Amino acid sequence: MxxxxxxxxxxxxxxxxxxxxxxxxxxxxxxxxxxxxxIVRDTGERDGSLVTDRWLASPETIDDVLGDLPDxxxxxxxxxxxxxxxxxxxxxxxxxxxxxxxxxVMGILNVTPDSFSDGGQFLDDPEAGKAHxxxxxxxxxxxxxxxxxxxxxxxxATWEGDELERVIPAVEYCSAMGAAVSVDTRxxxxxxxxxxxxxxxxxxVSALRHDPxxxxxxxxxxxxxxxxxxxxxGDDPHADGGYTNVxxxxxxxxxxxxxxxxxxxITQSRIVLDPGIGFGKSLAENLxxxxxxxxxxxxxxxxxxxxxxxxxxxxxxHEAPVEQRLGGSIALAIAGMNAGVQLLRVHDVAxxxxxxxxxxxxxxxxxxxxxELPGD
Numbered sequence: 081m082x083x084x085x086x087x088x089x090x091x092x093x094x095x096x097x098x099x100x101x102x103x104x105x106x107x108x109x110x111x112x113x114x115x116x117x118x119i120v121r122d123t124g125e126r127d128g129s130l131v132t133d134r135w136l137a138s139p140e141t142i143d144d145v146l147g148d149l150p151d152x153x154x155x156x157x158x159x160x161x162x163x164x165x166x167x168x169x170x171x172x173x174x175x176x177x178x179x180x181x182x183x184x185v186m187g188i189l190n191v192t193p194d195s196f197s198d199g200g201q202f203l204d205d206p207e208a209g210k211a212h213x214x215x216x217x218x219x220x221x222x223x224x225x226x227x228x229x230x231x232x233x234x235x236x237a238t239w240e241g242d243e244l245e246r247v248i249p250a251v252e253y254c255s256a257m258g259a260a261v262s263v264d265t266r267x268x269x270x271x272x273x274x275x276x277x278x279x280x281x282x283x284x285v286s287a288l289r290h291d292p293x294x295x296x297x298x299x300x301x302x303x304x305x306x307x308x309x310x311x312x313x314g315d316d317p318h319a320d321g322g323y324t325n326v327x328x329x330x331x332x333x334x335x336x337x338x339x340x341x342x343x344x345x346i347t348q349s350r351i352v353l354d355p356g357i358g359f360g361k362s363l364a365e366n367l368x369x370x371x372x373x374x375x376x377x378x379x380x381x382x383x384x385x386x387x388x389x390x391x392x393x394x395x396x397x398h399e400a401p402v403e404q405r406l407g408g409s410i411a412l413a414i415a416g417m418n419a420g421v422q423l424l425r426v427h428d429v430a431x432x433x434x435x436x437x438x439x440x441x442x443x444x445x446x447x448x449x450x451x452e453l454p455g456d
Contacts, residue, residue, distance in 0.1 A: 083122045083152050085157045086160070086331060087118055087378050088372065088374065088378075089106060089116055089374040090136075093112050094112070095449075098446075102138050103139065107163075107383075107420050107422070108166065108180065109182065109183075109422065110440065115138055116136070116138070116164075117137075118137055119133070119134050130324055130325065146161065160378035161378075162380075163380035168180040168422065171281075174261075176223070180382050183439075184424070185220060185221050185222055185423075185424050185432050186221065186222065186224070186384070186425040186426070187216030187221035187224050187426065188427050189227070190227050192246065206253060209253065220430070221433070222260065223260035223262055224262065225262040225281075225283055225425055226254065226261060227263075228250075228270070243267065247273075252277050260280050260281070262280065262282070262283045263281070263283065264283045267294075268291040280304070281304045284305065284308065287307035288305070299345030305346060305352070306354055307337045307351060308355075308386075309333050309337075309359065310360055317360065318360040319360065320360065321361060323365060326369055327371075331378075338351055338381060353383055353384070356386075357369065357390060370387070383420070384424075384425060385413070385425065386425035387409065388424075389405045409427070410431060413435060424436075
């Protein structure tokens with residue numbers, strides 16, 4: 081029997097004063113939680129379902145709950161409790177420093193012929209790509225994520241030479257603007273060339289599984305890396321998506337990839353985790369992962385959410401086409417903010433930044449809402 085433990089925040093609060101101090105600040109951000117589910121599951125089965133135990137705790141009672149856990153999971157639970165309260169340091173990306181105490185926006189620049197959202201628009205027109213990147217930076221994007229391979233369901237794998245021809249010029253012109261640049265690739269050769277051309281972050285949908293050279297390369301370059309959950313590690317990242325409980329299974333896989341990266345020599349503070357919305361997951365599974373987002377802070381790394389314009393929005397909106405998914409994209413971005421996600425990867429930067437700024441105003445104001453009450 082193999083037992084696993086999870087600490088899932090299940091009670092949000094506007095601020096610690098709302099609970100007379102019995103709340104914690106999740107991952108050093110602007111979201112507070114005052115109730116937590118401590119869950120143990122094992123590989124035993126009863127009536128075809130996983131056997132789980134579940135306790136509710138607050139910051140005042142969590143020590144008692146953790147102390148009563150089985151020896152096999154107590155140390156891991158204590159690590160997760162520490163991670164939930166850990167304030168992540170800023171990411172130093174070239175001359176830019178990206179603070180992680182509030183949600184930051186990552187703007188998408190696709191230089192592909194077949195992206196589901198804007199395929200071909202910026203591939204053969206560098207001036208259009210430059211203008212788009214400049215507009216995203218002006219609108220408040222903290223960094224630009226450049227991708228040269230479509231990983232939408234059903235897309236064919238891209239030859240590395242083609243990917244390099246697409247990505248490197250975009251990295252160079254974005255870097256020349258002074259932008260912090262992320263490269264969205266799963267190939268070590270593209271990672272290396274992009275970093276040499278001025279990129280600062282590697283964003284790998286395969287979590288460094290697709291190319292066996294990637295782990296060693298990223299350890300040697302000592303730059304931030306995004307490890308995303310996708311069930312397939314071959315050409316199709318959407319393959320092999322069978323789950324027992326998708327929220328926990330994604331957690332377990334991200335934990336395994338985090339540990340593999342650390343063992344390879346990548347510093348934990350350089351690791352960002354992405355639950356992979358839309359990758360090898362049904363609509364119901366995507367919704368389950370989104371609802372569980374606060375739990376992933378227990379992995380001890382900043383979180384990235386990429387749900388912008390994705391197919392699930394259309395599925396929930398009478399099959400709205402890609403160009404009519406702004407409202408759903410903003411709704412999912414706000415869900416990420418409410419979960420304490422640090423990085424939001426989006427197509428619509430200006431609208432998302434505006435939503436973030438209003439959201440932040442509400443969060444700031446909530447910290448003083450009870451300041452005039454007697455006894456507080």
